[in-house]
Amino acid sequence: MPDAAPRHTSNGPGRVIVALYAVMALAATGRSSVQIASYFSRAPLAYVLSAVAALFYIIATIAVAKGGPAMVRLALVSCSVEAVGVLAVGIVSYAIPALFPDKTVWSHFGAGYGYVPLVLPFLGLWWMRRFSGVRGGTAG
């Protein structure tokens, strides 16, 4: 019994993507505020990157939840940035560990978060692409 084709970005699989993004937004915001507030000098680059990740997770959560052409574009940009970010930071954290004395959300490809940060942007891109180029955020 196939589910009816979702008509809005936040329906069907979108609901899970919103939930995952909300959880990651919460986790990254919490982690980066604690890191920046309590011991910023220990690993400034890592902590700033955590904050950047948090920002893009918040943007993606809102964009997927709201839908509509502008939000679809916003989500596609946000997911792309996250994808590049997690891959770049993942590679650098293995290649030059000295740059990352403490972990970020994206270091080691998001291993500390069950690799959700690695999978989620691609899941988001796959999902939101279905809604790009259609008016009113509805799939035709």
Place this chain on the structure above:
Amino acid sequence: MLTPLTVVIVALSVAAIVLAAIYALRDRLFDDIILGTLALLELAVLVQAVVSVVRVGALHAERATFVAYGLSLVVVAPFVAWTAIKEKSRWSMAAVAVGTFTVAVMTGRMQQIWGLNA
């Protein structure tokens, strides 16, 4: 932190995940049983958060992380209930599973931090 309450929270989270899986397989929608489980879970999480914040003085390390986790956890179950109720497909159950899994993992992490200091 109250260790027995941690056990209760993890058990309720696991129960919610199992329920969500059964509901998804049978194509059943969000109902009072799921809502009740999430409400019980939230009650336990709330009590744990209050106790944890009150007793945080006993901690030496990772105090800020501990408090951040405790306070963040409080919003997870209500958010999941709110978002899953609106979804009229089996995907709502996946959202329930994601949220309750998060509650279990974060509570486990808090217990770990608590154990470092106790």
